[in-house]
Amino acid sequence: MQTKDRVAALMPSLLESLERLVAIPSVAFPGYPAEPVELMGHQTLDLVRAAGFTNAELMPVPHGYPPIYAEVPGPPGSPVVMLYAHYDVQPAPPEQGWTSDPWTPTRKDDGRIYGRGAADDKGGLVAHLGTMKVFDGEPPCTVRLVVEGMEETESNLPEFVLAHPDLFACDVFIVCDMGNLRVGDPVLTTTLRGDVACVVTVSTLQHPLHSGVFGGPAPDAMMALARLLTTLHDADGNVAVAGVSRNPWHGGDLDEDEFRSSADLLDGVGLMGTGGLAKRLWAEPSINAIGIDMTSVAGSSNVLIPQARAKLSMRIVPGSSPEKELDALAAHLVAHAPWGAQVSVERTKTAPPFACRTDGPGYAAARLALEDAFGKPVEEAGNGASIPLLGTLHEVAPDAEFILWGPEDVARSRIHASDESVDPSEIEKLIVAQVGLIERLAGR
Template sequence: MTTSHTPLTAADLRARLAPVYDSVLAELAELVAIPSLAWASSDPAQVQASAEAVARFAGTRGFDSVEILRGRNTDGSEGYPAVVARRAAPEGRPTVLLYAHHDVQPTGDLALWETDPFTATKKGDRLYGRGVADDKAGVLIHLAALDVLADDLNVGVVLFVEGEEEAGSPSFRDFLERYRDKLASDVIVVADSANWAAGTPALTTSLRGMCAIEFSLTTLDHDVHSGVYGGLVPDAMMAMTRLLNTLWDENGSVAVEGLVGVRESEVDYPEETVRKDSGVLPTTDLIGAGPISSRLWRQPSITVTGLDNPPVAVSSNTLRATMRAKLSVRIAPGDSVDNAIASVKRHLEAHVPFGAQLEFGEVEGGNAWLADPEDPSVQIAQGALSEAFGTDSVFMGIGGSIPFIADLLEVFPGASILVTGPQDPDTRAHSANESLYLPDFEASIVAEALMLDRL
């Protein structure tokens, strides 16, 4: 039996947030100070320390249980630590899973940072530091929303804070299967995305999928002198250059037959906005065809992310026998990883130049995702974002991928998934000088509390 409930307003929740906001920022700063890189070359103890900090914060929020758990990778090794905390739902009420991740990207070149990446540093309305937005802010949005709801929380909650998202979530699927009962929920809120712009909220309703394909070309059985054989013997670099160039047409659109894409779009994305946000040079032409939002969200793309060739500083006059490359293929909603991998492989096989030998290496990927805009939970989330930010929320796509969403849908097919997040075009996630726009952080807390209240 359920009881009557008077819905809270954004003003109510913002007033409740004010007295605890500084402590929430202090917790965020404590998390940022931990270099929690889930990479083989980094210290795993730091990821453990980060998980312990998240568990300690969760322990003050009234959960029935708080655990640090691990899944297993496909080779049987242990995954990185995740935090799972549960609070049972009142009778007749739904359970909402709140997802974020506490691991971060490497810093890259420290010389490019204007502040210490592992010290949360406030400059104006922005807080700087590695992971401050992606995604340690997501962790604190979840926890702070529970703070402001307090005894008015009228749904069950599962907090799931992963520890290896930036490393590709290798143990994620095993984790979901292993702890299915602990994670079972009706609605899943993923706080790992972005808003349309600073001050303008968005609910992410489409994500491109992704697959990575490694392959090599061989034209010789050993490297030889370029002066002796150049102009007669095709080396692997020449063959690779010719093959890679077949992946795109003259305007830069993907030219691989079989990949799915939609060139129409209902959302206007001004060219000046994408130029400003991306940093593309004024003299550089944009690539592709169709509306910009379609090119970013609903069409495939292919990027060469790796190419084994000596750097200029150590290059020699040599014809290379073998060349290896890695492709990142972004998959449009409506396509699948299996189809994309098969289509790209067929294309490469059909376009190998000079009779070179083609050999495929590792592949990996995650499917695209498209939300149902008529889902009542989606409507609730959009209304909550609009009220909390004081301006209409936008339905937007993301050109990037969150592959684990496909796993969530397969393990929990009946759950609604809401993809939100505190980032904005100036966040620079994964880059130097990552930052969090604090007014949007505060509004995101209020918005999530409104969602939980109205769900």
């Protein structure tokens, strides 16, 4: 039986497994119940073992939820491939605006399966299960698997990798936590932006003051903070921080109408920045205020605010230094303090960007496998997100190649947002591609 036929025959049971996993609210964030995450870990372990990884185990870790690790040896001297996915998910609060229950997997008229984690990354996990099932648990090369339990929060996997580097020695990492730009059009992700963050505090007064008696001459901290934040972009919405890095982009571009639809922009809202969308998303920095601390609307009164804080997240381009980029952002914030306000910056995060090697045999094999699976030429794309783990894996396996793909089509999947969904055809074709890649690496 041809690979495509074998995968098609497996899909009903694989989608049943996916729906069972989506129904488990495996949110590993602090403050959420541990029982669903633990249940998810054990259910995933059962499925991994049933797929052919008979020696799979939940690995002991000093803190947090355990990763699953497994290995199926191939013929002596054969290449080693490591598969990666994660079993935890983002929260799905009602205020996100879900049109169906996020923990009830729902098949809608468009054929997609809706629910938190359907794409990110339980769909990727199911793709790995299907890949091993095609081989009946006997792949033509050594296959290792790690399924993380805390990817969406403060990950404990880098610490585990550094403590057990021998477990992660391989020729190729297959990271199934990405996706095509749109359904049916195959893409290999080659770059990821990094992520740095800080908390900026603006202080103008020793204590609150009556806004009628002092308002006007005396600056309140919230207005000073707002004015400071506006200096981070120019009039077109480009990042205006001196010293931050930018890259050229030579790959394909994105359709603006499709992007606007995917982002669900409100009527009349324009896009920020200039140049191609792909360049703005994958080769340019971006800065967002992702949190504000000050008096709430409900608790407000007629007083000037003495202090206000904002948490800023800046995505940085491949090849840049997280520390230097954050230094540039901090220097800008201090230098642009309005009205002599006191500005302090607390650095909270430095996650490096990542760029895949694209001149190796693994990458070449992946392109051919993906093209065969989808029946179309393969494009290269970047991704604006960050996966700090990749730098750690590269550290312990410096000669290994990285293949970044997955079932999370950018145009529709809405990962981390309301109505997350996956197209089953993306999982099916991805399994075909993974089988083809492993066979090519084994010389078949």
